[in-house]
Amino acid sequence: MSEKLRLPAEESYAAELKALATGDQHCPPGWALAPRQVVTYLMGGKANDGTPITPKYVGDKRLIETAVATLATDRALLLLGVPGTAKSWVSEHLAAAITGDSTLVIQCTAGTDENQIRYGWNYAQLLAHGPSREALVPTPLMRAMESGKLCRFEELTRMGSDVQDTLITVLSEKMMPIPELNTAVYAQRGFNIIATANNRDKGVNELSSALKRRFNVVVLPLPDSTEEEVAIIVKRVGEMAQTLDLPAPKNVADEVARVVSIFRELRSGSTEDGKVALKSPSGGLSTAEAIAVMIGGISQATFFNDGKLTPETLASNMIGAVVKDPVQDTAVLGEYLETVLKKRRGFEGYYASLTDLI
Numbered sequence: 245m246s247e248k249l250r251l252p253a254e255e256s257y258a259a260e261l262k263a264l265a266t267g268d269q270h271c272p273p274g275w276a277l278a279p280r281q282v283v284t285y286l287m288g289g290k291a292n293d294g295t296p297i298t299p300k301y302v303g304d305k306r307l308i309e310t311a312v313a314t315l316a317t318d319r320a321l322l323l324l325g326v327p328g329t330a331k332s333w334v335s336e337h338l339a340a341a342i343t344g345d346s347t348l349v350i351q352c353t354a355g356t357d358e359n360q361i362r363y364g365w366n367y368a369q370l371l372a373h374g375p376s377r378e379a380l381v382p383t384p385l386m387r388a389m390e391s392g393k394l395c396r397f398e399e400l401t402r403m404g405s406d407v408q409d410t411l412i413t414v415l416s417e418k419m420m421p422i423p424e425l426n427t428a429v430y431a432q433r434g435f436n437i438i439a440t441a442n443n444r445d446k447g448v449n450e451l452s453s454a455l456k457r458r459f460n461v462v463v464l465p466l467p468d469s470t471e472e473e474v475a476i477i478v479k480r481v482g483e484m485a486q487t488l489d490l491p492a493p494k495n496v497a498d499e500v501a502r503v504v505s506i507f508r509e510l511r512s513g514s515t516e517d518g519k520v521a522l523k524s525p526s527g528g529l530s531t532a533e534a535i536a537v538m539i540g541g542i543s544q545a546t547f548f549n550d551g552k553l554t555p556e557t558l559a560s561n562m563i564g565a566v567v568k569d570p571v572q573d574t575a576v577l578g579e580y581l582e583t584v585l586k587k588r589r590g591f592e593g594y595y596a597s598l599t600d601l602i
């Protein structure tokens with residue numbers, strides 16, 4: 245087993261990608277796989293030679309088809325959704341399947357400037373030899389253009405609108421001028437951009453309409469049904485527990501179902517039967533949050549509770565996920581516990597330990 249904590253998707257799933265690349269395929273220029281194979285890689289199924297392909301994204305296949313089809317055109321792809329809806333996850337797997345490299349990533353923040361998008365300079369070289377190609381420090385975007393790969397922009401709307409607009413020339417002309425050297429970098433076939441953005445956080449900078457026009461937006465939704473959400477979480481928790489070398493307790497699936505039903509009720513603002521209206525906490529309570537709660541609980545159970553996963557071991561992790569604003573969210577949770585969970589069969593352990601902790 246590799247000693248690295250986490251491998252990029254193209255390495256973890258190298259065998260699947262290799263199996264998918266066999267057989268007759270009509271690939272868009274610069275792509276490693278045909279669009280249909282890329283969708284199979286994401287949604288799961290069988291490769292031409294019968295190799296089973298595990299599902300990476302659980303949800304609507306058409307969304308992934310639209311995303312893949314977009315990347316085969318000259319428009320870029322923007323994955324939009326609330327936090328924890330697998331935007332980054334899908335973007336990594338798309339890049340791995342399409343160009344075999346998911347590592348060209350730019351994490352956008354309020355402090356991201358043009359030099360981190362276009363190129364920077366190695367000042368020692370610049371002073372010694374003046375502006376030259378050797379003194380230029382390429383960014384992941386520039387490397388993606390030169391090698392015909394996909395560049396990923398994480399949380400695109402977090403950087404300032406003026407910096408975002410740097411991308412307009414790249415996306416419309418498929419080139420990046422380097423005025424200092426009186427030249428330009430022209431994108432190779434296969435180059436495109438996958439950006440993610442979340443539509444919930446405060447402090448985001450709207451995309452300018454000029455830039456928006458160059459992106460095709462695919463909205464990744466929260467899972468439709470409880471069953472679907474439980475399935476996603478059980479699957480991811482199993483995979484993550486394995487990488488972390490944590491033994492998965494037998495009752496994981498049952499506890500996931502309980503945690504998910506609590507999270508979904510709080511998130512949607514009403515009980516599952518629709519009879520009681522509830523207040524929602526300020527945080528997102530996404531699928532990703534439920535995964536984190538389960539992993540935290542399993543770790544606690546392994547090291548401090550003889551491997552037994554109980555409501556007590558999960559409760560403190562749940563509080564961390566639900567209570568983002570100490571005053572408001574504690575009240576919301578308290579009310580939920582008293583009006584709903586107190587009377588619910590099978591949730592006695594959760595009621596007792598959550599009430600204990602708030």
Ligand SMILES: Nc1ncnc2c1ncn2[C@@H]1O[C@H](COP(=O)(O)OP(=O)(O)O)[C@@H](O)[C@H]1O
Binds near residue numbers: 328440
């Ligand atoms: N529909 C889904 N299918 C598969 N995994 C999902 C799904 N929704 C959430 N996840 C899991 O949630 C985790 C967090 O997703 P992430 O991509 O970081 O969210 P985002 O970037 O949207 O905030 C990932 O481990 C991912 O596997």
Ligand SMILES: [Mg+2]
Binds near residue numbers: 331332398440
């Ligand atoms: Mg993300």
